[in-house]
Amino acid sequence: MSSSMNRHRLITKIVRDSGAATVQDLAGLTGASEMTIRRDLDILAGQGVLERVRGGARTLLLRGEEPPFALRAHEAVDAKRRIAAEVSALIADGETVLLDSGTTCLEVARLLRERPVTVLPLSLQAIHLLGETPGPAKLVVPGGQPRTGEGALTGPLTLASLAALRFDTAVIGCCGLTAADGMTAYDLDDAAVKKASIASARRTVLATDGSKLGHTAYAYVGSVDLLHTLVTDTTAPADEVTALERAGAVVKTV
Numbered sequence: 001m002s003s004s005m006n007r008h009r010l011i012t013k014i015v016r017d018s019g020a021a022t023v024q025d026l027a028g029l030t031g032a033s034e035m036t037i038r039r040d041l042d043i044l045a046g047q048g049v050l051e052r053v054r055g056g057a058r059t060l061l062l063r064g065e066e067p068p069f070a071l072r073a074h075e076a077v078d079a080k081r082r083i084a085a086e087v088s089a090l091i092a093d094g095e096t097v098l099l100d101s102g103t104t105c106l107e108v109a110r111l112l113r114e115r116p117v118t119v120l121p122l123s124l125q126a127i128h129l130l131g132e133t134p135g136p137a138k139l140v141v142p143g144g145q146p147r148t149g150e151g152a153l154t155g156p157l158t159l160a161s162l163a164a165l166r167f168d169t170a171v172i173g174c175c176g177l178t179a180a181d182g183m184t185a186y187d188l189d190d191a192a193v194k195k196a197s198i199a200s201a202r203r204t205v206l207a208t209d210g211s212k213l214g215h216t217a218y219a220y221v222g223s224v225d226l227l228h229t230l231v232t233d234t235t236a237p238a239d240e241v242t243a244l245e246r247a248g249a250v251v252k253t254v
Contacts, residue, residue, distance in 0.1 A: 015050050020058035048149050076209045079233035082254040084108040086231045087207050095168040098197050101152030102173035104207045113137045124151035154189035162196040170201030174208050176217040179243035183221035191219035203228035210236030224249050
């Protein structure tokens with residue numbers, strides 16, 4: 001990973017954790033020049049990761065809001081790739097797969113494009129990834145309206161696409177997961193698509209890193225008993241994993 005990418009990740013974390021930071025503070029914490037920090041902040045602001053203000057930057061995140069896709073794409077990358085590998089191993093050649101939006105599911109798409117499977121992705125990023133080079137995977141594209149900044153497909157056309165089809169496996173993500181509150185999302189339209197995805201598949205595999213466990217977001221998706229398998233990583237809280245298993249979930253930790 002490049003030094004600039006590492007610096008961007010550090011700047012993002014500092015601004016998110018503290019709520020705001022000055023150029024001078026960030027230069028001192030990263031060891032970069034103030035000119036470099038100003039350039040970094042302009043880039044990150046352009047990606048929608050933070051807001052540029054006079055003398056520094058402040059976070060765009062309010063309590064209970066979904067972090068921007070550009071920010072999440074750089075978080076827990078190794079864990080997401082391990083989760084994606086385990087999810088791919090659960091899918092047999094020849095399956096029809098419904099692939100949810102989100103950064104973890106995008107890592108699953110990278111692996112499935114090399115497999116003889118049929119995939120219907122629910123994000124512009126995954127559609128582009130699966131369609132950019134010829135491969136054994138068969139791409140099916142749904143209708144829908146992409147959410148700004150996310151690329152996730154939602155709305156009546158997406159729901160109609162899901163209602164018209166049946167899948168062997170739905171691979172979905174979530175914004176929050178607890179044994180008590182089940183699967184939750186930050187966006188009502190996104191939650192509706194996830195519900196429809198679960199209803200259209202014979203089995204549901206939930207792919208999410210450990211940071212989502214123990215948290216509840218705004219929009220309800222469904223209870224734990226709708227899941228066939230949960231694939232997460234070793235950062236998942238042990239007590240929540242135990243509670244999910246007691247609720248009937250099969251949990252695979254990688």
